[in-house]
């Protein structure tokens with residue numbers, strides 16, 4: 001028998017190594033999306049700010065944006081009066097929708113309702129929407 005010939009024992013070892021490598025590759029393939037989902041987004045630090053020009057927020061209307069890596073909404077209930085709120089429902093995390101005709105938010109998941117200042121008006125949400133500091137700088141609204 002020649003030295004380079006694969007014996008059954010060496011063949012089994014090679015197949016075990018290949019199956020182990022394949023298993024590790026498949027494990028990494030499934031773990032990567034889970035780890036990406038669980039890790040915080042970059043640029044979402046607690047001290048970050050967002051800027052929106054005033055003309056994007058109509059009186060009585062809402063402007064959706066991403067703030068600190070999460071959905072947020074900017075309102076102008078009265079002319080020159082701006083409110084910034086998280087758009088994430090405090091019940092189970094669905095994204096609330098602005099109902100311009102009613103002047104309130106509705107959560108499409110379980111019917112939670114919030115006022116234009118984020119206070120709970122009805123439904124299962126246990127606490128108000130998170131609110132953010134708003135400042136005016138010239139033609140811009142600065143959130144955060």
Ligand code: FES
Pocket residue numbers: 089090091092093094107108109110111112123124125
């Ligand atoms: S997630 Fe909004 S009411 Fe349940």
